Every structure is written in C-alpha cells, then in structure tokens.
Amino acid sequence: xxxxxxxxTSRNPLLDTxxxxxxxxxxxxxxxxxxxxxxxxxxxxxxxxxxxxxxSARYEGPSTSLSDALPLDLQICNxxxxxxxxxxxxxxTVNHCLDVSSTKPHYGPGSRCPHPxxxxxxxxIGRGKYCNYVPGDTKLSAxxxxxxxxxxILEWKKVVxxxxxxxxxxxxxxxxxxxxxxxxxxxxxxxxxxDGIAAGRMNRLGTSHGVDYNDGEGDSFVNTTASFVDNNxxxxxxxxxxxxxxxxxxxxxxxxxxxxxxxxxxMLAVKGGNHIDYSYPxxxxxxxxxxxYIHNSSGVxxxxxxxxxxxxxxGLYESAGWNYEEGEASSSGQGQSGYGYGESGDNEDEYNxxxxxxxxxxxxxxxxxxxxxxxxxxxxxxxxxxxxxxxVYANVGNADDTGGDAESSTYEGEGVAGxxxxxxxxxxxxVAGVRLMRVTIKKRLITRKPYYVDARGREVNTDISEWTRVxxxxxxxxRRRVYVADTFPL
Numbered sequence: 001x002x003x004x005x006x007x008x009t010s011r012n013p014l015l016d017t018x019x020x021x022x023x024x025x026x027x028x029x030x031x032x033x034x035x036x037x038x039x040x041x042x043x044x045x046x047x048x049x050x051x052x053x054x055x056s057a058r059y060e061g062p063s064t065s066l067s068d069a070l071p072l073d074l075q076i077c078n079x080x081x082x083x084x085x086x087x088x089x090x091x092x093t094v095n096h097c098l099d100v101s102s103t104k105p106h107y108g109p110g111s112r113c114p115h116p117x118x119x120x121x122x123x124x125i126g127r128g129k130y131c132n133y134v135p136g137d138t139k140l141s142a143x144x145x146x147x148x149x150x151x152x153i154l155e156w157k158k159v160v161x162x163x164x165x166x167x168x169x170x171x172x173x174x175x176x177x178x179x180x181x182x183x184x185x186x187x188x189x190x191x192x193x194x195d196g197i198a199a200g201r202m203n204r205l206g207t208s209h210g211v212d213y214n215d216g217e218g219d220s221f222v223n224t225t226a227s228f229v230d231n232n233x234x235x236x237x238x239x240x241x242x243x244x245x246x247x248x249x250x251x252x253x254x255x256x257x258x259x260x261x262x263x264x265x266x267m268l269a270v271k272g273g274n275h276i277d278y279s280y281p282x283x284x285x286x287x288x289x290x291x292x293y294i295h296n297s298s299g300v301x302x303x304x305x306x307x308x309x310x311x312x313x314x315g316l317y318e319s320a321g322w323n324y325e326e327g328e329a330s331s332s333g334q335g336q337s338g339y340g341y342g343e344s345g346d347n348e349d350e351y352n353x354x355x356x357x358x359x360x361x362x363x364x365x366x367x368x369x370x371x372x373x374x375x376x377x378x379x380x381x382x383x384x385x386x387x388x389x390x391x392v393y394a395n396v397g398n399a400d401d402t403g404g405d406a407e408s409s410t411y412e413g414e415g416v417a418g419x420x421x422x423x424x425x426x427x428x429x430x431v432a433g434v435r436l437m438r439v440t441i442k443k444r445l446i447t448r449k450p451y452y453v454d455a456r457g458r459e460v461n462t463d464i465s466e467w468t469r470v471x472x473x474x475x476x477x478x479r480r481r482v483y484v485a486d487t488f489p490l
Contacts, residue, residue: 004097005055008260010064011251015082015180016075020142025158031168031238032161035149039187039242041283043395044256047264050284050297055260056098061096063338076140082180083121083138094262103127105266110135118169122176126270133269134174135166141181146245164188164241168233173274174265175241183246183258185265185394189276193235221408232277244394256394271299281312288436441474441485450489455481463487 048055066089074100076082091107098105103126110120113132139159148156159177167175167188177184244263268274268283272295286293286302286309294301296312439452441462451459467474467488476483 002059003055004057004059004100004263005260007059007061007064007093008055008097008263009251009253009255009257010093010259011066012258013066013069013074013085013250015085016071017140017142019075019077019178020140022142025139025155026162027158031165031234032157033164033238033240034157035240036160036186036243037240039185039244039394041309042187042242042244042252042261042264044187044260046284047256047260047394050295051264051267054298055097055263057100059097061099062092064093064413076180079121079138086138086178090259090262094259094266097259097263098266101267103270105133105270106263107134107136107266113170115169118166120163120166122178124266124269126266132166132170133172133274133477134176134265135163135170135172136176136178137163137166139177139179141179144177144179146182146184146243160186160241164238165234166275168236168238171233171274171276172269173276173280174269175264176262178258179248181248183248183261185244185246185261187242187280189239189242190233190275190276191239192278206286236276238276246394261394268297272297282310285310285312287312292407437481437483439483439485441488443489452481452485454485464490 049251060318073088074085076085095106098107105124105126107122107124110118110123110132113123113125113130115132118135120132120135121138122134123130124132124134126133137159140227144155144159146156148159163175163186167173167186170330171424173188175186175188177186196358198422244261246256246258248258250257257402281287281296285296286305287296288294288311289301293305293311294300437455441450441452443450450460450463451461454460462476467476467485474485474488476485
C-alpha cells in the first residue's frame with residue numbers, strides 16, 4: 001500500500017536552472033526583519049510524533065513518478081516557469097494528501113484570496129473558506145538564498161520582509177518561501193510587552209481577510225468588529241520570524257522533504273490555529289478543554305491520555321481574547337486555564353482523523369471509536385547543536401536510512417540560534433497514575449470556611465495555604481490526584 005508518507009517523501013524532479021539570470025528582488029519595506037531565528041521544533045521526528053497516524057493513510061492521488069516529464073517541462077527560465085513546475089510536480093501530491101483531512105486544506109494561487117495590498121504567489125485555504133492560512137512566495141535560488149542575510153542583507157530583507165508582510169496582512173502565523181533549492185517555512189510571533197501590561201489590555205478580535213465565492217458577489221471582506229484599534233497585525237511589533245530550511249533534494253524514508261513540510265505546515269495552520277500570538281505552546285502538546293484533551297497542532301480530541309505528554313495552553317502572555325472560527329482548534333489554548341494534567345488509564349477513547357472533533361465539535365455519541373495515541377517516544381531536546389552564527393536546516397532526518405542524498409545539518413549563513421527573550425514555561429509532564437479532577441471551592445453557610453468535594457464525594461475543609469497558584473487557577477495535589485479550582489473564595 002502506498003501511504004501518504006511515502007508519497008510526500010518521494011523524489012522531487014531535477015530541475016534545469018541553467019537559463020535563469022541573476023537580478024534584484026522585489027522591493028518590500030513593510031515588515032522587513034533584521035534577522036531570523038531557527039524554528040527547531042519543525043523537525044521530522046517532532047512532526048511525525050504529531051501526524052504519524054494521519055500520514056499512514058492510503059494515498060489515492062496521482063502517480064508520483066516523474067517518468068513522463070519532458071526535458072522542457074523541467075527547464076526553468078524564470079519564476080513563472082518554476083511555479084508551473086510546482087503546480088505540476090509538487091502541489092498535486094500535497095493537495096491529494098491534504099484532501100484526506102476533514103478540513104480540506106488546499107494550496108493554490110494567492111490570487112484566490114484577494115487582499116487590497118497583498119498579492120502572494122501562494123495561498124492555502126481550508127474549512128471551506130477562502131482565507132489564506134499560509135501565504136507563500138516563489139523565488140529562484142539565483143536571486144535569493146538564505147545566507148544572503150550575511151552577504152546581501154538588503155536583498156534578504158526584501159524577500160523575507162515581503163513574506164512577513166503577507167503573513168501580517170492575512171493575520172497568518174505561518175508562511176513560506178520556496179526556491180528551486182530549498183523550502184523555507186516561517187512562523188511569526190508578536191513581540192511581548194513588560195509583565196502586567198498585556199494582562200490589563202482590552203480584548204481584541206482577530207482581523208481575517210477572505211472571500212466567500214458562494215454568495216455570488218466575489219468581493220473581499222474583512223472582519224472589522226474589533227473592540228479597539230489594536231487589531232491589525234501590520235501595526236504590531238513582531239519578533240524576528242522563526243524559520244526552518246528543507247532542501248529541495250531531500251527524499252526517502254525518515255526525511256523531512258519539501259512536500260512533507262508543506263503538508264505539515266497546512267495541517268498546523270488549518271487544524272491547530274493560525275492567529276499571531278505572543279507565544280505558543282509546543283507543537284506536540286495538548287490542552288484541556290472541558291472534560292477533553294485537544295492536541296494543540298492536530299486538533300485531535302481525546303477523553304483520556306495514556307502516556308507522558310505535555311499539557312500546555314497559554315504561554316508567556318494571554319492570547320488576548322482572539323475569536324476563532326467555529327470548530328477551529330486554537331494553538332494558544334484560548335479560553336482554557338493554564339496547566340492541565342493527563343488522565344492515565346486503560347480505557348481510552350479518542351477521535352481519529354476520519355472522525356476527529358475540534359475544540360467546539362465534541363460529539364459524545366461517537367465515543368466508541370478507539371485509537372492508539374501516537375507515541376512520541378524518547379525525543380532528543382537538543383536536535384540542533386549549532387554555533388550561534390550558523391543558519392540551520394530543519395532536522396530532515398537520518399540520511400543513513402534513506403536512498404536520498406545526505407544533506408548537511410547546517411547551512412553556512414547567519415541565523416541567530418536562540419530565543420529573542422526567555423519564556424516562562426507552561427509545560428507539565430504527566431506522571432502515570434495521577435488524575436485531574438476539577439472542583440469548585442465553596443464556603444459553608446454558617447462558618448464561612450472554604451471546602452471542596454473530593455473524589456469520594458466527601459466535603460473536605462481547606463485553606464488557601466494548601467493550594468498552589470498556577471497561572472490561571474489553583475492546584476491541590478495528593479498521592480493520586482491533582483484537584484484544580486478556577487477560583488478561591490476569600
């Protein structure tokens with residue numbers, strides 16, 4: 001059986017770029033960053049820990065064989081001919097693999113998501129709406145390469161700044177640059193403010209640009225129901241973008257390839273949320289939503305977690321009251337309280353990709369479906385061990401296990417390997433046997449002493465000194481449980 005993974009890791013065509021001429025790139029001064037930082041989480045091992053189940057499905061798209069390609073089909077003269085090759089040899093495979101998902105992400109021309117001041121080469125739509133979840137731009141390696149940051153910084157800023165501007169204008173967390181040598185995936189983060197400032201801000205609604213082709217009008221629309229004027233990402237201060245580089249030549253088993261990276265990027269954006277926030281939970285983490293756990297990247301919903309996993313919602317800052325489309329899983333865990341703890345047990349019910357429910361789509365009638373949760377295994381935390389001045393490729397996997405070309409793990413350049421500022425961790429590791437129980441702390445009618453009802457139904461007197469304040473709630477632990485209360489009456 002041909003799986004999605006085998007199709008997505010198939011060989012890309014060998015392009016003839018001998019006729020491409022060098023030249024300047026398009027000027028862009030909107031959101032030009034001064035540098036970028038490695039996005040170390042975007043690695044083969046980490047992405048497979050999230051999407052291993054999904055990419056194991058049967059591939060029923062067109063053949064990935066390149067045997068019918070004529071020499072002139074592979075000859076690249078300019079960006080237009082390169083885009084034509086992408087539309088023929090790359091995107092059909094990616095889109096057929098994405099079509100298996102219930103949200104139907106799809107890559108196509110950027111023009112199908114009109115914007116008054118943005119014309120990206122690529123768009124990724126999903127959920128039946130023409131909103132650009134992942135804007136992208138096509139470039140030729142003769143005009144742009146990642147290490148330009150050190151050697152031709154003005155040209156580097158034109159290209160990277162252009163895509164950052166597209167991401168800001170479409171309010172999209174993710175974006176990409178694709179050349180005939182590399183794919184560069186990028187993620188934006190809003191620049192943080194001093195402690196206490198963000199918490200006192202008014203809530204804001206996200207601005208999204210899209211077009212509804214079903215209403216007969218075809219006019220672009222903007223959701224501008226913002227509670228105050230700070231709702232335009234183009235007016236925000238943004239951190240340097242995070243980036244990961246995937247070589248065009250990467251292919252074969254256990255390799256992060258261009259097609260696989262594009263597939264994962266679309267799934268992250270459409271399934272896990274694409275708004276721009278101050279910080280994000282780890283890609284392979286879960287959040288608690290009522291009595292279910294939602295994966296922050298895949299949107300998969302479970303009632304129980306059986307293994308050690310990361311439970312995260314908010315990061316350093318609040319997610320600032322963003323609104324999400326119905327059924328869209330928010331990567332920031334918007335609306336949920338900080339920490340959660342997974343429940344261990346033998347009886348596990350979860351939804352798979354074919355019957356998955358996002359944050360607001362829980363259907364308890366279907367809880368008989370039972371799948372095995374993806375095992376994230378023992379993953380190395382230090383996937384990258386680069387010098388500060390090295391520009392890093394994404395961890396594409398082990399070339400020894402493939403028939404593909406062995407790629408260097410670093411690209412001589414000028415990335416800054418490290419965070420812009422330290423983040424307060426919102427991660428907890430689940431300890432087997434410890435269960436989460438949400439309780440409400442009340443006061444007794446006469447004595448006014450606080451109490452809660454424990455797992456055995458007993459009313460237990462308590463005091464605030466017994467509870468630990470954790471971000472947005474209070475915790476009380478015993479040998480077998482963690483009691484969580486949203487508030488403590490004074």
